[in-house]
Amino acid sequence: MTLTVAEVLELPVVRSGEPEVLSGRRLTERIRWAHSSDLADLSSLLQGGELVLTTGTALARKPRKYLSGLAKAGAVGVIVELGTVVSELPDNTGRIADELDIALVALHRKTRFVEVTEAVHRRIVAAQYEEVAFDRHVHETFTELSMKGAPLTGIVDAAAKILDEPVVLEDLSHKALVVSTGTPADLLAEWEMRSRRSPGKRSDSEPWLATGVGPRSQQWGRLVIPRRAADAGRATMVLERAAAALAMRRMVERDKTGLQQQAQGGLIDDVLRGRISDDRDAAARAHALGLRHSAHYLPAVVRVPGPTAFGDPVAAHRRNVVLLDAVAHTVNAAGHSGLFSIRGDGEVAAVLALREHRAPAADKTLAALGERIRREVHRIDGAEGTVLALGPAARSVTDTIAGLSEATDIAEVAMAMEDDRPYYRASDVRLRGLISLLRDDRRVQRFAETELRSLLTDTPQSEPTHLTVLREYLRLAGNKAAVADRLHVSRPFVYKRLTEIRELLGVDLDDGESMTSLHVALLVHEASRQRA
Structure with a gap:
């Protein structure tokens, strides 16, 4: 930034000359250069924006002619030294400068103009260099960002x-x-x-x-x-x-994906990764992105089954974009609002602000929304069995986004269920839903560790592992032949593994209560591993 006339007057070398402002015009205007001369006519030497330094010979003799010529040439102001060549100026000089819209300052003590020009030019050149350096920094910054x-x-x-x-x-x-x-x-x-x-x-x-x-x-x-x-x-x-x-x-x-959907996904990701923790900031961004104000928000996940394009990531991405567009369009068309983000292959997460969030109207609203999403996704993607899973309602945007992990787990469980519902909550996925709610409770985690500790620390010499055999044994209600068929191993191998498991755990695997206890412990263990 260049100097103004007022800033020049604050330089020590100028202040030592005891400056007196005779015309306060254009004091805040920036000067391009400082020029020292006693010529009566400087018009051919000026380009505009200059501050002229003079001992005042021409100014004192014909003030209007002198100042008029400087004004026409574009000079910003004049600093005149009194006492060396000219002791005083005509009384009307300041008024003439005012009329011509040009600054006029008188110095009442001898001043070395060379020191003034050096100080001014040093500041101007430094400012110009700073501007060039700043411009280069900006250019390099955005060029590098574009290249990357x-x-x-x-x-x-x-x-x-x-x-x-x-x-x-x-x-x-x-x-x-x-x-x-x-x-x-x-x-x-x-x-x-x-x-x-x-x-x-x-x-x-x-x-x-x-x-x-x-x-x-x-x-x-x-x-x-x-x-x-x-x-x-x-x-x-x-x-x-x-x-x-x-x-x-x-x-x-x-x-x-569209810019708005990228921004919504970015906000959800920022909250989940801890880059935004203040709910006021998160809510302000969410509302600016189109989420309506609501007393409660719902974390929701839409999961779509079907083939995943592992061999073609571009096709997989396009399929996910189509899914996201379908979900967002359906929610908005139903009169609700939300934030939407692709969270995985065939999975869209959303923060929903429903048009009606009070029960029992909310239940009907969610059922209608689930059916509409299923029909729309099937129409576009052809997917059967689309699942809408809901986490617990929350008052804040950050808590709602945090609840997406629970909604994701519910969606995963719901996909494996034969039940056909328009939407699922934790209570709808039975025992797995209960475990999804309680898995972070340290008492539940301690229970699972106590039940399975011997199997978790034991490493068998061959596959399948003790945990794998026990999991299938419990899933198939103790049918050893079905376990052997499911794991593609012989029945004697299954009998041997079950004997080892019985000895490691010290429990009767044919006892109903023991089987239930072990089954719950395994579900807790699996839920904890999925969360991690």
Whole structure:
């Protein structure tokens, strides 16, 4: 940043000359250069934006002519030294400078102009070098991010870090797609309404700075600093560079999920990984992304059976995108709102804000929604047996997202059940559902460890292991022949393994209570391993 006339007057070398402001015009205007001369006509030497230093001969003789020539040449101001050549100026000199809109300052003590120009030029050159260095840093940062294929969040965070300002990427419907890390939650409050009031020009109501993202005729979003930027010039330049990087990234990801769904998935992932822990921040981002305010939210998981394209990851990704689009469209079309994310092959997680969340109306609403999702997914994907699993309702967005893990477990259990329900809760998956709810209880974990300790620490010499044989034995209600057939081993091998298990555990495997106890312990052990 270059110096203003007022800042020049604060330099020690100028202050020692006891400056007196005769015309306060343009004191806050920045100067391009400082020029020292006693010529009566400097118009041919100036390019505009200069601060002229003079001993005052021409100024004292014909003040209007002298100042008029400087003003026409674009000079910002004049500093005149009194006492060496000229002792005083005509009384009307200050008024003339005011009329011509040019700063005029008199120095009442002898001043070495060479020291003034050196100090001014040193600051100007340093500022220009700093601007060049800053511009190079910005260029290198976004070029590197583009070359590395950085995600949208990485580009937005880079812009925010460079400017030390909050930065938001929004789409054309004013949904906040990406919010820079550390952005205060209050800046996202009522985002859509406030964003619509800010067309991109700084105003008193919403002094935002914004730039469009994408080609002029095909813009798909805006990059916004949602407050008054400390340095508007630098901020505009950085936003434009960042917007170019975002547009390039968008071109690369044209065949992937939509921007809003990427942003929703990113928010869910940030909460699950602990990058966002404050519920106010999470809720502000969620509402800015379209999740309606609600007294309760539901964690939901939609699982779809069918072949997975292990050999073709592109086909698998496209199938998952179709599934996500179908679920999101169905939820929104039913009058609800939500956040959606692909969490695995054939699996979509969602945070739902239902139109009606009070029982018993909520049960009917969920049943209708489950049926609609099943029909829509079948129509698009052809999948049979689509499952909608629900975790416990929560008041906060972060708690709801945390509940997605339980919904995932319920969905996994429900997929293996023959029961056909429009939606599943933990209570609907019977014993496995109970274990899903209690598996984190240390008393339940201790029970499983106590029951199975001997098998968990024992390593047999051949496969299948003791745990595998016991698991199938209990699943098949003690039918040894069926166990041998299921594991593709001989019956004598099964009898031998069961004898070893009986000796290791010290229990009667034919006793009904022992079988139940061991079966529960195995289910707890499996649930704990899946959670890890």
